[in-house]
Amino acid sequence: MTVKTASAVVAIILGPVLAMPAGAQAPADYSVYPCLSYTLACGKIATRKPQTKTLAGVLNGNAEKGKQLAQARDRGNCLACHVMKGGSQPGTRGPDLSHYGNAGRTDSETYTAVHDMRTRNPETLMPPFGANEILSDPDIRDIVAFLQASK
Amino acid sequence: MRLKFGTLAIAAVASLASAATVIAAGDEAYREHYPQARIDPARGVNGDIGFSDTLPYWRNEEEVERNAKWVGDPNEQWKLNWKFMDLDRIDLHPGHLAVDEGEAMVAKLTKRNPAFFSCLADGAAKLDGLAAGYPKHDATLGRIVTVESRIEHCAKTVLNEDIRQGTPPNNKIAVYFKSLSAGTPIRVDIGDGKVLEAYRRGEKLFYVKTGQLNFACASCHVPGSIMGHKLRGETPTTPFADAAHYPTYRTPVGALESIQERFARCLGQMRTAQIKPGDPAFMDLEVFMTVLSNGYPVSVPSAR
Numbered sequence: 001m002t003v004k005t006a007s008a009v010v011a012i013i014l015g016p017v018l019a020m021p022a023g024a025q026a027p028a029d030y031s032v033y034p035c036l037s038y039t040l041a042c043g044k045i046a047t048r049k050p051q052t053k054t055l056a057g058v059l060n061g062n063a064e065k066g067k068q069l070a071q072a073r074d075r076g077n078c079l080a081c082h083v084m085k086g087g088s089q090p091g092t093r094g095p096d097l098s099h100y101g102n103a104g105r106t107d108s109e110t111y112t113a114v115h116d117m118r119t120r121n122p123e124t125l126m127p128p129f130g131a132n133e134i135l136s137d138p139d140i141r142d143i144v145a146f147l148q149a150s151k
Numbered sequence: 152m153r154l155k156f157g158t159l160a161i162a163a164v165a166s167l168a169s170a171a172t173v174i175a176a177g178d179e180a181y182r183e184h185y186p187q188a189r190i191d192p193a194r195g196v197n198g199d200i201g202f203s204d205t206l207p208y209w210r211n212e213e214e215v216e217r218n219a220k221w222v223g224d225p226n227e228q229w230k231l232n233w234k235f236m237d238l239d240r241i242d243l244h245p246g247h248l249a250v251d252e253g254e255a256m257v258a259k260l261t262k263r264n265p266a267f268f269s270c271l272a273d274g275a276a277k278l279d280g281l282a283a284g285y286p287k288h289d290a291t292l293g294r295i296v297t298v299e300s301r302i303e304h305c306a307k308t309v310l311n312e313d314i315r316q317g318t319p320p321n322n323k324i325a326v327y328f329k330s331l332s333a334g335t336p337i338r339v340d341i342g343d344g345k346v347l348e349a350y351r352r353g354e355k356l357f358y359v360k361t362g363q364l365n366f367a368c369a370s371c372h373v374p375g376s377i378m379g380h381k382l383r384g385e386t387p388t389t390p391f392a393d394a395a396h397y398p399t400y401r402t403p404v405g406a407l408e409s410i411q412e413r414f415a416r417c418l419g420q421m422r423t424a425q426i427k428p429g430d431p432a433f434m435d436l437e438v439f440m441t442v443l444s445n446g447y448p449v450s451v452p453s454a455r
Contacts (some may be wrong), residue, residue: 028422034182034361035424036432042424043432046180047360073383080383093380123186125377127364134363 033132050118051131055111059141059148066146069139076135076143081126085150093125101151110144183360185369185376192341192350195445196392203374203389209234229379229386237396237450246326246400246452249407253327256320263310270305271328282332283449286438288345295349295434298325299398299409303429317415317428322398322407329398329451337395337444346438353439356432357390362423368436371417394441396453408455410437 035042070078071087079087081094100110113120115130129135135143190198199206208218209232221227222235261268272278273289286297296304299316302324306314314321341347357368371377371387378387397410408416411428414436418425426432 029424030363030422031424033363033365033423034180034359035426036356036359036361036418036436037424037426038431040424040426044180047183047365049181077383081377081380089381089383091377091380091382093377093382125366125370127366132363132365 048128048131050122050128051116052119053112053115053130055108055141055144059107059111059144061138061141061143061145063142063145063149066139066142066144069135069143070146075139076129078143085146097147098150100147101149105148107144107148110147111140114140114143183365184358185360185367185373187354187358188369188373190354190443192347192442192445195337196443196447198443199389199391202391203378205230205232205389206391208232209392212238225381225386229388232388232392233396233455234392234450236455237453244400244402244452244454245405246407246454249323249326249400250330250452251327253323253325253330256324257327260306260310260312267305267309270309271301273301278328278331280332280335282329282451283335283337284340286346286349286434286441287340288343288349295345295438297411297434297437298328299411300429300434302328315429317409317412319407322409325398325409326407326452329449332449333451334448336446336448337441339438339441339445341442341445349435349438350442353435353437356436357439362418362421364422366421368417390440391443392447394437394444395447396450396455398451400452400454402454410440 031040031042032045033042034045034047037043067084067086069076070084073080078084078094078097079090081091083090083092083096083098085098114135116128117124117126118128118131127134130137130140188202190202192198196206196210207214208221208230209215215231215234215238218231219235221231257268257271272281275281282298285301286295288294289296292304297316299321302321303314303316306312314324339346341350357372360367360370368390369376371382372390376387378389380386394410397413398407399413400406401408409428411430411433414433415425415428
């Protein structure tokens with residue numbers, strides 16, 4: 001017996017979801033972050049503690065750039081977990097952010113959350129984008145601008 | 152060929168423990184953990200009841216067939232835990248060819264020195280059914296061995312040949328070796344204290360957060376995490392019974408992949424420093440995951 005459609009599904013299995021896309025720079029060195037090894041130095045590295053970072057000055061972000069960063073799999077890849085304006089194949093684990101701009105949140109609370117969501121929810125699944133240097137301060141400003149422009 | 156399934160009893164319901172996220176012990180570095188799910192290793196694959204609760208859909212081929220309507224449905228397919236692909240026996244995928252190639256390789260290496268075969272079979276006359284008992288603790292070697300690490304070990308010690316884990320020749324022999332246990336329920340011996348210790352270490356690794364994204368395996372593979380939710384193009388599934396079909400033939404890339412190579416791909420998604428097949432941490436993770444397959448039949452060759 002066979003499940004007839006199985007082969008068709010094989011063909012659409014997708015590659016790594018969050019890994020570096022082909023054509024990106026040499027494989028990044030992640031050994032400054034904790035790893036699973038019992039012997040390598042990274043196995044003994046501590047998790048970076050939750051960091052409360054406040055927005056300095058005015059936001060001054062570029063929403064269009066923020067949108068690109070939020071979609072890029074090797075950058076924010078927010079789309080892995082959130083429905084957002086634009087982009088394809090959104091994830092479903094996080095809340096829908098496609099109308100975030102209507103929620104009445106301030107730039108600074110949004111900035112702090114994207115920098116490190118653990119400051120709001122210690123058990124969050126969301127990566128600490130700022131604390132772990134996935135995104136820079138200007139990147140996060142751009143993304144916050146994009147979120148606030150999503151209405 | 153048909154898969155033989157024993158009747159899987161539905162036992163007590165496990166629940167999620169709301170364990171503390173942060174465990175900082177003694178002089179160990181501060182590490183964060185995903186809250187640990189309560190899994191009783193003695194229940195084997197039945198531990199999925201009260202966990203993802205998808206076992207009823209894939210516990211045997213009749214159920215998989217009944218639910219085949221979900222194949223290709225982005226919301227439902229994950230509940231089949233890819234078992235529909237183990238049933239695809241008509242298309243002669245290259246996983247089957249690997250069985251033949253692996254068989255020829257074992258014959259050739261055995262001809263060079265019959266001690267290779269007895270090493271592989273750990274003294275038994277035949278390989279049939281043996282793979283279902285792996286990983287196990289080898290008292291003589293004083294360490295945990297997987298099918299793949301035994302192949303590497305025997306090639307090295309008997310023939311002084313490198314057939315390293317995570318390489319195509321090793322995977323071919325492993326697929327052949329495991330195919331000789333196809334249909335046999337997996338029985339990793341947790342009564343062996345060393346195996347249980349490895350299980351506990353593997354379990355710990357499964358929940359510890361690592362890498363730039365600060366994910367644990369559990370962030371994607373336990374209830375309440377991303378499991379069952381879309382992560383762009385994919386939906387992570389239950390970790391129960393995954394070990395049963397490895398090494399598998401990966402259709403998208405046209406290559407065999409051992410379970411430890413699959414771990415490495417998940418580490419890549421987590422943006423975590425890589426470790427190599429055969430690394431003690433991977434051995435422990437494989438023990439953990441194979442215990443979660445206890446009672447489920449070996450399903451090799453397979454495709455993914």
